Amino acid sequence: MGVFMRILTVLYILASVECYKFENTLGHIKPKASPDVQSVAVQQLIQRILHQKALKFSVNVDPQFLVDNKEAFKVFKDRKGIINIVGTSGVAAATGFHHYLKYFCNAHISWEVSQLELPEELPAANITISFNDRFRYYQNTCTTSYSFVWWDWQRWEKHIDWMALNSYNFVLAFNGQEAIWERVYKKLNFSQKDIDEHFTGPAFLSWLRMGNMRGWGGPLSSAWHERSIWLQKKILERMRSLGMIPILPAFAGHLPRAIKRIYPDVNVTKMDIWNNFNDTYCCPYFLDPTEPLFKVIGKMFLEEQIKEFGTDHVYNCDSFNEVDPPTTALNYLSNVGKSIYGAMTESDPDAVWIMQGWLFVHSFFFWTPNRVKALLTSVPNGKMIILDLQSEEFPQFDRLQQYFGQPYIWCMLHDFGGTLGMFGSASIVNENVIKARNQENSTMIGTGLTPEGINQNYVIYDLMSESAWRKEPSDLQQWFRNYTIRRYGKVNEDIIRAWQVLKDSVYNFRGLDRMRGKYSITWTPSLDINIWTWYNYSDVFDAWDIFVQNAQELQDSPAFSHDLVDLTRQALQINGDIYYKKIIAAFKAKDYERFYVESRIFKNIFDDLETILSTDKAFLLGPWIESAKKCANNSKERDLFEFNARNQITLWGPNGEIINYANKQWSGIVAKYYKPRWDLFIAAMNASLAKDIPFNEKKVKANMFREVEEPFTFDRSIFPIEPTGNPVQAAKEIHRKWGVHYRKVHPKELEKFVGGNNRREPLVSLIKK
């Protein structure tokens, strides 16, 4: 670099000092691809989305195009009718393109469905928008396992496009790391057997990586490693060409058990048991970060990884996710921080450490402010980034005093385990991001999405993503109106009203209860499932009525059809909870007649649920299993991967260690798993009532495990990957049956109605068999 260029660079860096916080420590974290490469990448992205219409768009990536010293995009239509997009990076330009689609063309792109009916004559525009923060982060360390695990390149390509369109420039890239580890382990003289008993199967890698478990669902084959490396390289290349910063993993301290044989004198501790996994599958060893060997292995890993994938200098490392450090001594915690960061800088002097702040929520009592301070301030200020992982419900930045000066990112976690129930915290997301940024001495440097699983409740992710640029909270009434119009490509005032109802009910959660997809139909049958919700069931039924009434008019919209299925699913899920309570009440009252009637109705829910879900591709079990099988290299592996896929969404562990956690309301699993479970349970309740013998729940559950749950994971029957039936027809029929109930009844008052004869008759008459 010439002297002149150097001066220019210094001036450039100085000039940007007051724009974003922490420029002195994070200024080097920026796109590596040239502006030309980024422009071409965005032009190709537009081509993938709009095909020949893409010719009407022109993209120019210009890193100097700052607005108030901040990254920005500009969209305007020129005299020749071309839509010009200027952005400070590829991601900025892609966001500008998406903004134009959303706010000028009323188009919509979501995970499952899109609405891209653009006007023949592209509307005029002339807007410039700057980004609030430099970083928009995406992914939870669990998303890889719950959502992405079986994806091929095609699916990844589409999703990387989605990331760019929604402004995400700071994203995890986690494929292929076990392949790198295998090389490192071999250099350290671990045998193949040592490695095989360590690696989990693909569906459980997230928890291997965080040291929670080992071996379950494994081992991994060399074909899997090759595929992962190949995929990772394609992903990285695409992300970088769009101007994203991919975040790679670093060594967190977790090692195969054999470390103790190879280094008998080194201080390692067995990790604590996590979620009752037994010794075969739990507790890898944890190499104390203060041991000299920590740096040696950390360096070996990073060097091997950089050799294969290059680096953008940001590394994720979570040493104590859901497992506490062995001691509370402040100087120990401080040494841990120093060692982890030291191992990174040993091979990359420009390293920045990014950590999920989940431990501060999960182990709230361990991580007192003093201890957090000891850990965080051991790393040079501004060289560590904390993901405030569930800011919409359990923000920690206040309790932990802006992370004692370290930068953090405000993240919406929203979903656990990829479960499907409707919920979200729209008003909190809308307001609190901005409040947090404007706090005195705020160290917030970005916004993020950290869902454990995607493909549900898209609306809330669309809203949160806009916090990248919104300076003021949006008018939610108007925002939901706009969303509805974009999504369905039509102005239908009834449907707009239905979405307003959803906005004020399912999408306005403000409580502190933990949302974990606990609904009676998908939970393990039991006499005491704790059903709760924060909204009035009647709100969902009101919205459902409107959807069904307007179905004819909107049936050509794939997004509407998707949402009609989703709302019908939600209404059935609620009916499940309602009838669950009735069954239990009847059982406890030993009212055989009522038990018989209510349980018959309850069982009917599963058939209708199966019917409606089978009409939409997004709600099928088949694609999940078939995509798993496609990743396999041979029949034995195909079998193992299918087992991985089936086990994760049901038993989650050999003995139901985290049973139901990642449950899915999908066609296939409803009929072959959830329904048989309840059939068995209800039959046992019935027998107990009929014979007046005590009900042994433990024994029933053991039967259920043997007869339904475990067999489902070993079963190899094939499920459709394409939908069947007509969603509108199915929704209408189901609505006729289930839509008449519980107007304006708060769930808390439900008990009052249990047993009462409140409009049950019309329903029962429809359930013939």
Ligand SMILES: *[C@@H]1O[C@H](CO)[C@@H](O)[C@H](O)[C@H]1NC(C)=O
């Ligand atoms: C866009 O708006 C800016 C000021 O708001 C104006 O200077 C510029 O000429 C406009 N450009 C076009 C192409 O209309």
Ligand SMILES: *[C@@H]1O[C@H](CO)[C@@H](O)[C@H](O)[C@H]1NC(C)=O
């Ligand atoms: C691995 O084994 C080789 C050959 O026995 C030995 O030379 C080397 O030092 C060992 N490496 C480690 C890290 O123990």
Ligand SMILES: *[C@@H]1O[C@H](CO)[C@@H](O)[C@H](O)[C@H]1NC(C)=O
């Ligand atoms: C299986 O893996 C081997 C070696 O990694 C590879 O040569 C072969 O092409 C793979 N076969 C399939 C069907 O993927």
Ligand SMILES: *[C@@H]1O[C@H](CO)[C@@H](O)[C@H](O)[C@H]1NC(C)=O
């Ligand atoms: C090993 O590490 C633990 C936790 O850091 C510490 O308490 C213990 O004293 C260490 N043991 C040895 C032998 O260094």
Ligand SMILES: *[C@@H]1O[C@H](CO)[C@@H](O)[C@H](O)[C@H]1NC(C)=O
């Ligand atoms: C752990 O559970 C698995 C599956 O149930 C079993 O095969 C294994 O023997 C158990 N291991 C231990 C140490 O109990």
Ligand SMILES: *[C@@H]1O[C@H](CO)[C@@H](O)[C@H](O)[C@H]1NC(C)=O
């Ligand atoms: C912000 O920082 C200043 C300077 O360190 C300090 O005096 C002030 O109390 C801080 N404000 C808050 C709300 O922490």
Ligand SMILES: *[C@@H]1O[C@H](CO)[C@@H](O)[C@H](O)[C@H]1NC(C)=O
């Ligand atoms: C809704 O869309 C209109 C028209 O594009 C726009 O002017 C308005 O700002 C949007 N409102 C919100 C809250 O997004």
Ligand SMILES: *[C@@H]1O[C@H](CO)[C@@H](O)[C@H](O)[C@H]1NC(C)=O
């Ligand atoms: C539920 O409905 C009742 C009665 O209409 C109303 O008072 C209450 O505010 C509603 N609760 C919620 C959370 O919407």
Ligand SMILES: *[C@@H]1O[C@H](CO)[C@@H](O)[C@H](O)[C@H]1NC(C)=O
């Ligand atoms: C309930 O148990 C009785 C007596 O064993 C049996 O006749 C009846 O078919 C059972 N009903 C159901 C729904 O299982």
